[in-house]
Amino acid sequence: MYKVEVPRKYDIQQLILGDESTFSMIYDQYSEKVYRLAFRFLKDREQSEEIVQETFINLWLSKEKLDPNGNIWLYLYVIGKRLSLNALREICKSADLTKKLLFNIAEAQNNCEEDILVQDLEQFIEKAVNQLPRQQQLIFKLSRIEGLSHKEIAEQLGISPNTVKNHMVEALKTLKSNLKYADLVSFIILMFWF
Missing domain, CATH: 1.10.10.10 (Winged helix-like DNA-binding domain superfamily/Winged helix DNA-binding domain)
Structure with missing residues (x-):
């Protein structure tokens, strides 16, 4: 059975200190989950991939503000969801993008x-x-x-x-x-x- 490796307190401390290998490990472990989260909102592969990149950039840029006892997935979830909702707001401002989103939703359902x-x-x-x-x-x-x-x-x-x-x-x-x-x-x- 495949066991998911959960970042330890030590890993979060290493991330706060700027350890790139810890960041890479967290990216490898959670990028797919962030993608699925974004795709649930956006129904667009390319936009969801962009959300993944932005989420991890935000994590890296705000790493010093993390709580060493915190939950990495919770941080990523909040960032990814916020970015996805912001992207949805932008989509709603454009008739063409809204039409594309509705088409993607219908296609995913089909x-x-x-x-x-x-x-x-x-x-x-x-x-x-x-x-x-x-x-x-x-x-x-x-x-x-x-x-x-x-x-x-x-x-x-x-x-x-x-x-x-x-x-x-x-x-x-x-x-x-x-x-x-x-x-x-x-x-x-x-x-x-x-």
């Missing part, structure tokens, strides 16, 4: 919905494949998941390529008939997957 749909479809397909007769299931997985040709499957299983083809035809027929109850989008995605 991507989330598409991810959920794809996950649901993958689970549905996996269930349908697992209900195929054992030989069809094996041949289908070797063909569609492993990417083997009919000839390679035939050699691996010690059967004729024609038998592999027949099993694939039957497997696809069964899967398509199971999908007649799935919605149109799922069917289109399935056809793309096949």
Whole structure:
């Protein structure tokens, strides 16, 4: 299990003293979290990366004011959130930037919905494949998941390529008939997957 290294009191004291290696360690440990925080507000990759840079510049420039017993993540969170909200205020002053933000929010929401749909479809397909007769299931997985040709499957299983083809035809027929109850989008995605 991956363990997150928490900056110790000593590390914060080292940062206050201007130790660059401590600053680098804190950057490596928290930059991704600051990015996610900024992205939650801005929905823009480039702007979120800028917020990360500004946050750590602010941390470095105000390091002497830090409490040695404080919480680095709390400092970074406050700075990152403030910078993100300031960026949002600037966006709201521009009609074009506001339009871009709204588009990015809608796109992020659509991507989330598409991810959920794809996950649901993958689970549905996996269930349908697992209900195929054992030989069809094996041949289908070797063909569609492993990417083997009919000839390679035939050699691996010690059967004729024609038998592999027949099993694939039957497997696809069964899967398509199971999908007649799935919605149109799922069917289109399935056809793309096949």
